[in-house]
Amino acid sequence: MKREFAVIGLGRFGGSICRELSEEGMDVLAIDTDEDKVNEFKDIASHAVIADATDENALKELGIRNIDHVIVAIGDNIHASILATLILKELGTKTLTVKAQNDYHEKVLNKIGADHVVHPERDMGRRIAHNIISNNILDYIELSDDHSVVEVKAGSKMRGKSLIDLDIRAQYGCNVVAIKRNRDIIVSPRATENIKESDVLIVIGADIDISRFEKHLV
Numbered sequence: 238m239k240r241e242f243a244v245i246g247l248g249r250f251g252g253s254i255c256r257e258l259s260e261e262g263m264d265v266l267a268i269d270t271d272e273d274k275v276n277e278f279k280d281i282a283s284h285a286v287i288a289d290a291t292d293e294n295a296l297k298e299l300g301i302r303n304i305d306h307v308i309v310a311i312g313d314n315i316h317a318s319i320l321a322t323l324i325l326k327e328l329g330t331k332t333l334t335v336k337a338q339n340d341y342h343e344k345v346l347n348k349i350g351a352d353h354v355v356h357p358e359r360d361m362g363r364r365i366a367h368n369i370i371s372n373n374i375l376d377y378i379e380l381s382d383d384h385s386v387v388e389v390k391a392g393s394k395m396r397g398k399s400l401i402d403l404d405i406r407a408q409y410g411c412n413v414v415a416i417k418r419n420r421d422i423i424v425s426p427r428a429t430e431n432i433k434e435s436d437v438l439i440v441i442g443a444d445i446d447i448s449r450f451e452k453h454l455v
């Protein structure tokens with residue numbers, strides 16, 4: 238399935254999105270005001286053009302209206318990022334993902350109708366902090382301010398025990414949604430599933446519950 242995307246701003250973040258989408262076979266229109274950046278993406282994206290995303294006519298001429306999902310990855314110029322978002326929203330972009338530079342920027346983007354606001358530096362910082370705190374936490378996705386999904390290595394206290402033995406939901410209020418075992422993934426494991434040494438558990442729950450679970454069992 239080929240879907241159409243546009244990436245505006247080809248810095249490290251936007252550039253990386255553009256590369257990945259292109260490698261996945263997606264049709265990507267890459268846009269930047271900087272000629273060197275555009276040249277860098279000529280052979281990577283389906284189309285790479287020099288344009289200013291704060292110029293409504295320029296965006297119209299590029300046919301941005303026909304593109305389902307636009308990613309605004311303009312970094313330091315918050316003013317340009319907000320203006321481009323407003324214009325795209327007015328032009329009727331179906332899905333708009335915008336990179337925020339700080340919390341205030343994020344607030345404004347949400348107000349003006351960005352569908353997804355991403356905050357890569359902050360989120361990656363949090364993720365790495367979690368990894369540093371616990372060697373057993375492999376990954377971490379924030380669902381909301383106080384709920385997450387974490388990927389944890391089975392602790393020694395879990396080995397050979399089933400979910401019932403450990404009584405995880407009742408004791409810690411979190412759910413094991415899947416168990417990764419070597420190359421397999423057991424989705425919605427049975428309560429009687431025995432945990433093995435090399436298992437990785439995918440756990441969903443409130444942050445306070447997950448941290449109690451980690452403290453006691455991981």
Ligand code: ATP
Binds near residue numbers: 290311314
């Ligand atoms: P990253 O951290 O992802 O590398 P950054 O935070 O350093 O990005 P910038 O370099 O400020 O962000 O911006 C990313 C890109 O956005 C730059 O290549 C820049 O030329 C481009 N850009 C800035 N303003 C506009 C605009 N109005 N229209 C299109 N592209 C723009």
Ligand code: ATP
Binds near residue numbers: 400401403411412427
């Ligand atoms: P509950 O009363 O919590 O809904 P249940 O009556 O459906 O559980 P089982 O499914 O047999 O009973 O599970 C017994 C206990 O095992 C649960 O209370 C829970 O603590 C734990 N458990 C089972 N499956 C999971 C899971 N996927 N994640 C976390 N804990 C689980």
Ligand code: CA
Binds near residue numbers: 312
């Ligand atoms: Ca940056």
